Amino acid sequence: MLSKNQFVSPNQQLDTSYAEVVINIPLNRVFHYNIPPGLKENLTTGMRVKIPFSNKIVTGICVGFANTPLPYTMKDIISVLDTAPLIDNGMLQVTQWLSSHYCCGWGEAIYAVIPPVVRSRVKEKWNIFIKGADHIPMLDHTTLSEIKTRAPKQARALEILREFSGEISAKELSRISGCQMQGLRQLEKKGLIIVKRKLLEAENPPVDIALLQQHLTFTQEQQDAFDKINKKLTQPMPGVILLHGITGSGKTEIYLQTMSKVIGQNRKVIFLVPEISLTSQTIERIRARFNHVAVLHSHLLGTFHHSQWNDIKENKIDIVIGARSSIFAPLKNIGLIILDEEHENTYKQENAPRYHARDIAILRATYENALVILGSATPSLESYYRASCGDYEKIVLPKRIGDRQLPSVEIVDMREEVCKRKRYRIISQRLEYYMNQTLARNEQVILFLNRRGFAPYIHCKRCGFVLKCHQCDIPVTFHKKLHITLCHYCHAEATPPESCPDCLASHINYRGFGTEKIEDEIIAKFPHYKIIRMDSDSMRVRGAHEKALTAFERGEIQILLGTQMIAKGLDFPNVTLVGVISADTVLNLPDFRASERTFQLISQVAGRTGRGPKGGRVVVQSFNPQHYSITYAAAHDYDGFAEKELGYRKPLNYPPFGKLTRIVFRSPNEEKVKEKASLVANTLKEMVKANGNCLEILGPSPTPLTKINNMFRWHLLLKAQNYDSIHHTLQGIADMLKSSKGVQAMVDVDPYMML
Incomplete structure (x- = not known):
């Protein structure tokens, strides 16, 4: 991580004639333009400008000014698009580091910081919502097939409305089904759907609770942890704390009271969550304790998103809650940044700029002299190792609130199950037995499978x-x-x-199973109990997550079946049984983090039970029951797993011991992509040999998923002890990595997905 004195702040002298401008392209370069006399007084850093570029008129961002003319003819800025900067100097420095570290254009980094709704100045006042007519559920398969023959996208919209109750915005329905407004109007004329117009502001009203809830009383372990955090807050450079607390140990209450302490010092808080739609319980708890809270995420409706951003920028907000991009919120005087469930891979951006929110959080905290808290029951091995080395302070919460015991975990060997029952059953006899017992006691069940759909083959x-x-x-x-x-x-x-x-x-045979198939089997086995399925297919409608979880919390639903979206952030005391249908789906992926992800998923989903006085039980079904990631998760032994996994990674110099960068080459021509990957790999190996083998090059080879969206894919890996070696080497081949001859090259620093 770079320190702030390694940055050069943009020169803001307004009496200069040349503007430094960056553009949203994958090129880390600043372009210079003349500032016409009529625009000079209106332009400051952080504003957008309209400029001529490569025979086109494009939009750029002014990042500074220059006094000395360059030895070539410079073009004039056409116009200034903003009356106030969209990004301040502090965030310009953050984006400069981001572009350098993650090997992307400075313009790309800046555009990641400023949401599209802010750049476009969205001013829409109305939104259109769609609801299926009352007789939609009665449409049979034949009728839908006839509609699909004439208008397949309209049929898809009807299928979605038939599956989901309630309203959905026309924009979202069009995105999911592909049916545009013209097609939806035709369905309205036929009486198949109902179209309503609503004021946008009414959809996401700001919530300020006048009578705020009081803080809960700490346990001794919580108090000790809070005292250590409090001591850190008084230091001029608080640094980073890893809060390693088992599921149900009360991490959220520590977050809340630390936030209260920081706000009492007239400072601000950023609270990051892995996925905003899956953490409604946490958000409700924060809003019940504090006023002036903003929730930022990409699915906010336009006007409300714009107003939330402006409220943050105008210092009207104390706490910003959001997913990874909320780390760029224009909050000033930050005193605390929290990453809840810091191990989640959703904190890593998979498109340029491919940043990790944890790195940006630590960088922003360095500038603001703020404290960073990384919280998790199953920390990433990178954070665990840095805490072990003393880079982070580690605070452990080893007990659940009220001394409640962690659930007992039983591993079912599905190989024996197949032998005994002479065929494969999705639900083992043991899990079915425990489900019958649990449901008979009017308790609830969570079933987990990280695979959606009905059949994968x-x-x-x-x-x-x-x-x-x-x-x-x-x-x-x-x-x-x-x-x-x-x-x-x-x-x-x-x-x-x-x-x-x-x-x-x-x-034709449908092989394998996903959540849809399990849903059918559960309905057949337990017809007298209500089940709800939560995956990205069934939860596409806005508000569907909250609606489903509220019904489950009220006891209206007895069985919750889902993918990894149900593995975190849920607290339901009446859940006494969790079933992991297959622990092997992630374990078998060709990725060096597969064991870590398997351990984390099993541990996290197991933590959804036993959170009330009734206790809990977990059943894990696996064809690899002796694998250490499964046995350590069953024993609730994080330290044992970490020691074992780190022992495997150290001799291979994989993270956290070494630094990793992945270069992926893509092209519709298989021979060209192979040729380009081989050429770059050979050049890198020659450079490494000349520089004394400070870098290890693995590959090139086809990626595990060799062809996606008509693009053939090859990759190679760079391993080194530090980022300097990698960055220096990449600078030497920068020209080779530019897209050419139909081959694209993508650089991913700290890759989280190896597929």
């Missing part, structure tokens, strides 16, 4: 053909309720075949 019994996506060369998933095959990478849809496309046999 469509297979021919006669010739062995597997139906794959024509754009990705990856098996498609069958989604039964929508009656489609879907590629989970490029999102291409198709109608399932009635016979084998290869040998024309009718022996």
Whole structure:
């Protein structure tokens, strides 16, 4: 991490004639423009300008000024688009570091900081909402098939409305179904849908609670942790605290009272969560304690998002809650930044700039002299190792509130299950037995499977053909309720075949299982109990997560089935049984973090039970029951797992011991991408050899998912002891990494996904 004295602040002298401008392109370069006399008084750093660039008129950001003319003819700025800066000097320095560290353009970094709704100055006042007519659920499959023949996108919209109750915005329905407003109006004329207009401001009103809830009384362990945090807050450079507390140990209450302490000192707080839609309970608790809270996320409706951003910028907000991009909120005088569930990979941005919110949080805290708290029951091994080395202060909460015990975990060997029952059953006898007992006691069950859809493979019994996506060369998933095959990478849809496309046999078999198939099986086995499925298919409508979790909390639903979105942030005392349907889905991925993710997922989902006086039990089904990630998770032994996993990584120099950067090459031409990857790899190896082997190059090789969206993909990995070696080497091949001859190169520093 760079310190702030390594940055050069943009020169803001307004009596100069040349503006330094960056553009939203993957090129880390500043361009110089003349400032016409009529614009000189109106332009400051952080403002957008309209400029001529490469025979086009584009928008850039002014990042500074220059006194000395350059030895080439400079063009004039056409106009200044803002009356006030969209980004201040402090955030310009953050984006400058971001572009340097993550190998992207400075303009790309700045555009990541300023939300699109702020750049576009959205002023819409109304939104259109769609609701299915009362007879929509009665539409049979034949009627829908007839509509699909004439208007497939309209049929898709009806299928979505039939599956989900309540209203959905027309914009969101169009995004999901592909049916634009013209098609929706046709459905309205046929009486199949109801269209309503609503004031946008009414959709997300700011919530200020006059009678705030009081803080809870700390346990002794919580008080000790709070005292240590309080001591850090008094230091001029508080640094970073890793709050390692087991599930149910009261981390959230420590967050809340620390936030209260910071606000009492007239300073501000940023509270980051992995996914905003899945942490409604945490947000409700914060809003019940504090006024002047803003919630930022990409799904906010336009005008409200714009007003929230302005309220933050105008110092009307004390606490900003949001997902990873909220780390860029224009909050001033920050005293505390919290990353809840800091181990989650959603804190890593997968598009340029490919930043990690944890790194940006620590950088911002350095500028603001603020404290960073990284909280988790299963910390990332990077944070755990840095705490062990003394870079972070570590605070441990080893006990649950009220001395409640962690749930007992039982591992079911599915190999034995197959042998005993002579066939594979999705729900083991042991899990089914515990479910019957739990439901009979009027208690609730959570079932976890990290795979959505009905069946992940469509297979021919006669010739062995597997139906794959024509754009990705990856098996498609069958989604039964929508009656489609879907590629989970490029999102291409198709109608399932009635016979084998290869040998024309009718022996089409749907193999494997996803949450949809489990839902059908649970309904068949437990017909007298209500079940709700939570995955990205069933929870696409705005507010669906909150609606589902509220119904579950009230006891209206007895069984909650879902993917990893139910593995974190949920606190339901009446949940006494958690079933992990398959612990192997993540474990078998070709990724060096697969074991870590498996341990974290099992530990996190196990933590959803036993949080009340009734206790809890966890059943983990696996074909690899002896794997250390599963056995350590069953024993609730994080330290044991960390020691074992770090022992495997150290000799290979994988993070946290070494630094890793991945270069991915993409092209529609397989030979060209292979040739470019080999050329870059050979150049890198020659450079490394000349510089004394300070860097290790792995590859090139095809990525595990070799073709996505008609693009063939190869990659190589750079491993080193520090980032300086990697960055210095990448600078030497910067020209080679520019897109050329139909081949794109993507640099990912600290990659979290290796597929």
